[in-house]
Amino acid sequence: MARPPSRRPGINRRAQYSLFASYVIAVAGAVASLLLVVVSIFDPTGFAGLRTVTTELTRPLSVGLKNMVSGVSSVDELLAAYWRAGSQNVSLRRQVETNRNRIIEARAIAQENARLKRLLKLVDEDQSDLLTARLISSSSGSARRFARLNAGRWQGVRPGMPVRAAEGLIGRVNSTTPNTAEVLLLTDTGNIVPVRRANDSVPAISTGAGDGSLEIRALSAGRNPFKPGDLLVTSGIGGIYQPNIPVAVVVRVQGEIAWGFPLANPSRTDAVVVERAFEEVVTRTDPVDAATEVAPANAMAAP
Amino acid sequence: MIDPHLQHVPRLGRHPSRFRLAGTPVITVMLGSALTLLPIVAQSPVMPPFGLLLLLAWRLLRPELWRAWIGLPLGLFDDMMSGQPIGSAMFLWTVTLIGVDAFEHRLVWRSYRQDWLIACLAIIFCIIGGWFFARITGGGEIRLILVAPQMLWSVLLFPFVVRQCARIDRWRVMA
Numbered sequence: 135m136a137r138p139p140s141r142r143p144g145i146n147r148r149a150q151y152s153l154f155a156s157y158v159i160a161v162a163g164a165v166a167s168l169l170l171v172v173v174s175i176f177d178p179t180g181f182a183g184l185r186t187v188t189t190e191l192t193r194p195l196s197v198g199l200k201n202m203v204s205g206v207s208s209v210d211e212l213l214a215a216y217w218r219a220g221s222q223n224v225s226l227r228r229q230v231e232t233n234r235n236r237i238i239e240a241r242a243i244a245q246e247n248a249r250l251k252r253l254l255k256l257v258d259e260d261q262s263d264l265l266t267a268r269l270i271s272s273s274s275g276s277a278r279r280f281a282r283l284n285a286g287r288w289q290g291v292r293p294g295m296p297v298r299a300a301e302g303l304i305g306r307v308n309s310t311t312p313n314t315a316e317v318l319l320l321t322d323t324g325n326i327v328p329v330r331r332a333n334d335s336v337p338a339i340s341t342g343a344g345d346g347s348l349e350i351r352a353l354s355a356g357r358n359p360f361k362p363g364d365l366l367v368t369s370g371i372g373g374i375y376q377p378n379i380p381v382a383v384v385v386r387v388q389g390e391i392a393w394g395f396p397l398a399n400p401s402r403t404d405a406v407v408v409e410r411a412f413e414e415v416v417t418r419t420d421p422v423d424a425a426t427e428v429a430p431a432n433a434m435a436a437p
Numbered sequence: 438m439i440d441p442h443l444q445h446v447p448r449l450g451r452h453p454s455r456f457r458l459a460g461t462p463v464i465t466v467m468l469g470s471a472l473t474l475l476p477i478v479a480q481s482p483v484m485p486p487f488g489l490l491l492l493l494a495w496r497l498l499r500p501e502l503w504r505a506w507i508g509l510p511l512g513l514f515d516d517m518m519s520g521q522p523i524g525s526a527m528f529l530w531t532v533t534l535i536g537v538d539a540f541e542h543r544l545v546w547r548s549y550r551q552d553w554l555i556a557c558l559a560i561i562f563c564i565i566g567g568w569f570f571a572r573i574t575g576g577g578e579i580r581l582i583l584v585a586p587q588m589l590w591s592v593l594l595f596p597f598v599v600r601q602c603a604r605i606d607r608w609r610v611m612a
Contacts, residue, residue, distance in 0.1 A: 156504035157535070163509040164531040170524025171570050178575040181523040188517040192474050200476035273520025274479035275486050275587070277571040277579050280520040281478050316520075321480060323577040344583045346480035401478040 179293065182309035182316070189282065189314045196270040197284055262376055262409045265289055269304075269317065269400055277344060279322035280308065281400055283315040285408065291315045294374060296409045302380035302397035303327065303368060304406050315408075320381070320396050321346050329381050330369040331360070337369060340381060340394065348382050348394040360384045360392035373413030453610060461609045462495045462502060463511070465602070470515040482584055485591040488515045489563050490556075492530060493595070494602035496537055497552045505534040525570040529563045536562075556595045564588045 174180055215222075267285035285291050287310045297304045297317050305325060308318040318325050321342040329340045329350070337353045338360070350366065352359050364384040370377030382394035400406070470488030477484075492511060495502060508531035515526040540555055541547075568584045 153504075156506055160505035160508065160531050160535055163506055164528050164535075167509065167512070167524035167527035167531070171522055171528065171574065174522040174524065174574045178522065184523055185517045188514070192471065196474045196476060199474070203476055269478050271474050271476055272478040274473055274475070274477050274484035275482060276520040277482050277568045277584055278520045278576055279480070319478075323579045324575045326577075341577065344481060344579050399480075401480065 179309040182311075185309075186311040189311050193270070193284065193314050196282065197268075200268060200270045200284075262412070262415045264291070264295065264408045264410055266405050266407050268405050269403070270314075272319075272400075278324070279319040279342065279344065281305070281317045281319055283307070283317050283406070283408070284313075286310045286313040286315050288312050291408055292411075294411050296375045296379070296411065297406050298379055298409060299398040299400070299403040299406050301399075301403065302382070303375065304398055304400050304403070306374060307408065317406075319400060320398075321348065327375065327381060328369045328371040329366040332365040332367045332380075335369075336360075337371075338366065338392075340366065343393075346396075347385075348396060350382070350384065350392040350394045351390065352392075358387055358390055358392060360387055362386060364392075366394060370412055374411050376409065376412045376415070457609060461605060462499070463507075465605060466491045466495065466511050467514055470511070470518045473518050473520075482587045485587060485594050486515075486519075486560075486563065486567075487598070488518075488526070489530065489533075489560065490591060490595055490598040491602060493533075493537075493556045493559055494599045495606075496534060497556060498599065498602055498606060500541065503534070505531060505538060508532075508534045521567055522570055522574040525567055526563075529566040529570075533559045533563055552599070553595060556599075557592045560591045560595065561588055564591065 170181065265285055267283050267289075269281045270284045272281040273279065281304075283291070283297070291307055291310050293307050293309055295307045297306060303320055305317045305319040305322070308316045310316070319342070320327065320340075321344065323342050323344045325342050327340045328337070330337050336359050338350050339353060341349045341351075343349050350360065362384055366381045366384065368375040368377055368379045368381055380397045382396050384392045384394045386393040466488055469491040472484065472487045488511070492508070509527050512525075512527035512530040513523070515521075515530070516523045519526070537555055537559065544551060564584050564587060565581070568579060568581060572579045
């Protein structure tokens with residue numbers, strides 16, 4: 135096929151001007167949008183407000199779709215469970231028997247712990263949980279890893295709040311709209327989490343690799359202290375994440391870097407918990423709060 | 438009726454509405470951008486940029502349909518839907534459309550393969566551009582290899598998208 139007729143509009147002046155004007159608009163617009171990108175280098179969430187309209191309008195759709203498919207996403211796990219079901223059954227039963235004794239021991243320890251705490255008059259109130267919501271969609275086409283949460287500013291979600299699942303850390307809130315929030319996932323290349331090894335507190339920094347794995351660098355100089363199988367939890371440094379949230383397990387060690395795999399899979403978890411920022415929880419000592427905390431304590435002590 | 442496809446023969450003196458003629462391409466591109474609303478929480482950039490594929494398909498199928506500035510509003514919508522910084526697709530799509538215009542002007546012979554080649558270059562340009570913008574706007578050290586699979590299957594998916602676009606186009610121009 136020969137090429138289609140030229141877009142050159144011939145000698146018609148008006149058509150010529152119109153074509154020229156369209157290119158002027160296109161080039162000016164391209165330059166302007168390049169400026170927008172440059173602005174977002176310095177302020178990555180600056181234009182998040184622009185997204186409010188679209189995300190609010192499309193939220194019901196995503197929620198509806200999510201409700202429809204929430205069972206489907208784990209179908210491969212279900213199928214895999216049927217494979218080797220017999221031998222797995224036997225080994226699981228053995229495991230249950232050994233675990234039963236441990237659970238009884240743990241219960242006794244928990245009781246003893248509560249009794250000791252009462253003796254010490256230690257108030258252990260965990261007020262970090264804010265709400266539970268679902269992840270409804272994600273930036274599946276972009277190189278960044280964002281997920282959209284079905285709760286926003288009106289529900290009390292604020293940028294910077296950590297998001298976790300029962301299995302471990304998911305990420306933190308990046309920006310919010312009235313009813314949705316954008317969560318920067320743990321595996322995003324821009325998400326840096328201070329972690330430590332669970333059993334001996336070797337400090338490290340976890341950075342997402344963008345492909346579902348994590349790059350873990352030890353803070354100590356010298357040889358890499360990690361080995362495959364090490365469990366990493368948040369260290370609480372930095373004031374965002376609570377300490378001791380499970381983060382990842384080390385799967386491979388390569389020179390200075392250890393590669394980890396997140397314990398919580400955001401595509402599998404049904405609901406996630408938004409927590410208050412750690413700093414906000416521990417430094418809540420303004421007089422009003424302190425007074426309300428002291429008052430019931432006195433009331434308890436009086437009779 | 439002998440053949441069900443004969444039900445919608447174009448009739449003399451009947452024209453499709455202006456909204457159908459002008460709106461259909463725009464709406465399909467926006468729907469392509471909106472595919473990120475699917476309830477998938479992806480662990481890596483896996484989904485092809487359907488908005489871009491549809492934009493290129495319409496542009497190559499119907500060169501007279503749009504001027505280059507159409508990349509600005511459609512790109513803005515795509516930026517709102519994808520997790521890219523605002524301005525990223527606006528810039529890349531507009532530059533791509535200007536580039537396609539320039540390329541088309543120089544090309545003597547055109548066929549399906551040349552269209553695919555143009556689309557291939559455009560997809561690679563847009564995905565690498567998107568990767569670069571994500572990297573400089575707080576993305577940290579994103580490796581280029583991360584977007585390579587997405588690039589590959591976007592290029593391979595393009596002929597299919599063109600075919601679907603042509604099907605929609607046939608409906609669009611028939612009254």
